[in-house]
Amino acid sequence: MGAQLRVYRRRIRSTKSMAKITRAMELIATTRISGAQRAAESAGPYAREITRAVSAVAGRYSQHPLLTEAENPTRAAVLVITSDKGLAGGYTTNAIKEAESLSQLLKDQGKDVLTYMVGRKGVGFYRFRDRPMEREWEGITERPSYMDAKEIGAALMEKFTADTADGGVDEIHVVSTEFVSMITQRAATHRVLPLEIEEVDAEELKQQQGGAVPLYDFEPSPEEALDQLLPQYVSNRIYFALLEAAASQWASRRAAMKAATDNAEELVHTLTRQANQARQAEITNEISEIVGGADALASASAGSE
Amino acid sequence: MSNKLFVELVSPERELWAGEGDMVIVKTVEGDLGVQPGHIPVLSLLAPGAVVRVMGGRENGEVRAAVHGGFISVADNRVSVLAEIAELAEEIDVSRAQTALDNVGTVTADDAEATARAARARSRLAAAGTGEPV
Numbered sequence: 001m002g003a004q005l006r007v008y009r010r011r012i013r014s015t016k017s018m019a020k021i022t023r024a025m026e027l028i029a030t031t032r033i034s035g036a037q038r039a040a041e042s043a044g045p046y047a048r049e050i051t052r053a054v055s056a057v058a059g060r061y062s063q064h065p066l067l068t069e070a071e072n073p074t075r076a077a078v079l080v081i082t083s084d085k086g087l088a089g090g091y092t093t094n095a096i097k098e099a100e101s102l103s104q105l106l107k108d109q110g111k112d113v114l115t116y117m118v119g120r121k122g123v124g125f126y127r128f129r130d131r132p133m134e135r136e137w138e139g140i141t142e143r144p145s146y147m148d149a150k151e152i153g154a155a156l157m158e159k160f161t162a163d164t165a166d167g168g169v170d171e172i173h174v175v176s177t178e179f180v181s182m183i184t185q186r187a188a189t190h191r192v193l194p195l196e197i198e199e200v201d202a203e204e205l206k207q208q209q210g211g212a213v214p215l216y217d218f219e220p221s222p223e224e225a226l227d228q229l230l231p232q233y234v235s236n237r238i239y240f241a242l243l244e245a246a247a248s249q250w251a252s253r254r255a256a257m258k259a260a261t262d263n264a265e266e267l268v269h270t271l272t273r274q275a276n277q278a279r280q281a282e283i284t285n286e287i288s289e290i291v292g293g294a295d296a297l298a299s300a301s302a303g304s305e
Numbered sequence: 306m307s308n309k310l311f312v313e314l315v316s317p318e319r320e321l322w323a324g325e326g327d328m329v330i331v332k333t334v335e336g337d338l339g340v341q342p343g344h345i346p347v348l349s350l351l352a353p354g355a356v357v358r359v360m361g362g363r364e365n366g367e368v369r370a371a372v373h374g375g376f377i378s379v380a381d382n383r384v385s386v387l388a389e390i391a392e393l394a395e396e397i398d399v400s401r402a403q404t405a406l407d408n409v410g411t412v413t414a415d416d417a418e419a420t421a422r423a424a425r426a427r428s429r430l431a432a433a434g435t436g437e438p439v
Contacts (some may be wrong), residue, residue: 034320042319042402049385053348146317150389216378219335219349228350229376239317282341 009274012268019264025087026257029250032142036247039143040179040240047240054233056216057226058195061226067226069194073170075112077101077134077159079152079238081176081245082122084141089256091177091185091249092121098187099175106173114169116156118242134159141249142244144242146235153235160193172234176241177248183255185248192237193230308342312359312384314370316391322368327361329384331377338377346380354424356431357386369394370427392429402429 058067080099082092096164103113114134123136133154140148162168172193178186218225312329314321329340332355338347351357351372359368375388406426 039318043317045313045320046315046317046387049313049378049387053376053387056348056378146389149317216346216348216380219333219338219347225348225350225376228374232374235389236317 002278004278005275005282006042008278012271012275014269015264015271019261019268020265022257022260026254026261029254030110032037033247033254035060036250037179040243040247043240043243047236050229050233050236054195054226054229056191057218057222057229060216060218060222067194069286070164070170073109073111074164075114075167075169076106076171076173077114077156077169077173078106078118079116079174079241080122081141081241082119082125082172083249084120084139086121087256088249088253089259091175091252092125094187095175095177095245095302096122096125098189102173102175102189111171114159116152118152141242141246142238144246146239149239149242150235153231153238156192157231157234174238174241176245177252178242179247179251182251185252190237190241192234240274307370310340310342310382310384312368312386314357314359314368314372314386314388314391314393316388320361321370321391321393324368325361326359326368328359329386330358331355331372331386333377340377340379340384341430342382344379344382346378348376348378350376351386351388352435354426354428356428358391370390371397371431372423373425373428390425397429399430402426 078099080095082095086092099115101116106113115126117133117134117136117139119141120138123133123138126133137148137152156169156172159167159169160172164170171191172189174192175187176190178188180186198301309325309327310329311323312326327341331338331340332352333349334352335349338349340347351374353373355372357370357372357377361367370391370393371388372386372388373390375386375391378385378387403426414420
């Protein structure tokens with residue numbers, strides 16, 4: 001067998017085994033997406049109720065220090081949610097790009113930026129470039145639990161409630177990837193605190209929440225209710241962002257692995273064609289050698305007669 | 306106006322229970338609160354390590370759950386109990402809760418962490434129906 005043909009066959013074998021691996025990863029990602037989506041769905045009722053409750057209190061009592069914007073904000077915390085593992089296409093890159101443009105924007109407004117990083121890939125990216133990170137969490141992005149979110153929320157709230165002079169922050173932003181559909185995921189930025197108070201008209205409010213917020217009696221007092229509700233609200237927003245990011249991560253990984261499998265299969269086709277060509281060339285070569293040899297013999301014996 | 310309450314028990318990770326009930330009894334930071342149909346809108350913080358009881362929530366009695374760190378909101382005969390940690394009575398591992406309570410041992414007033422842990426364990430036992438009432 002010719003050297004050329006042997007090289008082609010080896011490449012076909014290795015490409016095929018790679019395709020098997022990426023196919024398996026694609027299937028795993030597909031099953032994980034539905035799990036992650038289910039988790040996000042079952043977190044829905046709590047998220048809806050706590051948002052309602054917070055807006056009910058905030059509507060009545062807007063002087064709370066956690067709601068008012070600092071007159072001249074000097075520092076902002078940015079929580080960036082990336083993945084722990086690679087092979088998920090542009091997932092982490094997009095989140096980091098979004099975080100960079102947000103950081104630039106905040107810096108242009110004259111604020112210091114403290115970065116809180118979730119996910120090994122993001123941590124590695126920042127560490128390699130020697131960028132400072134305030135806190136980092138690894139190993140929680142694939143199946144986030146509420147306790148993880150609470151820990152992150154507590155770390156952020158501690159900074160937020162601290163005085164600016166002691167290194168506290170005035171704003172909390174979250175950069176995460178939104179799950180738009182199975183094919184589309186989008187890195188997006190949300191400001192968690194201070195709350196953005198939206199003016200909506202009655203029609204819109206009715207559509208979103210089923211009518212105006214009732215006039216609640218607060219026990220013990222609106223202020224104390226808000227003191228407890230806001231940290232829970234922040235943890236919940238982070239939890240929701242983590243869940244959505246997990247679903248996006250799996251969807252993005254699935255798409256990347258599908259593309260890899262398709263490419264590998266196409267490569268196998270091309271290589272097979274080239275290998276066949278090489279084999280055919282070898283055979284043609286052998287035939288012409290035989291024919292040439294026979295011709296030479298025939299002409300030699302004809303000459304001797 | 307209907308004479309039933311629509312009750313939801315929700316934790317961040319999932320909805321524990323939702324259905325109709327006649328009365329909800331819960332311990333708040335201000336004291337025990339009983340909610341019957343027609344109650345005025347109220348939003349109240351739950352006491353640490355509280356037990357929620359939904360009377361008439363099932364054919365044969367009540368739905369009980371241990372809740373920790375949450376609040377109750379009542380509006381238009383709709384009661385939502387939200388808690389960061391919540392467990393239905395049937396799901397509580399009694400022996401584990403008992404061990405947790407025993408492990409805490411004597412609680413000193415200044416140890417907030419131990420106090421919270423003891424309160425959690427006690428509320429779980431009370432919800433399961435084996436401990437002293439909270």
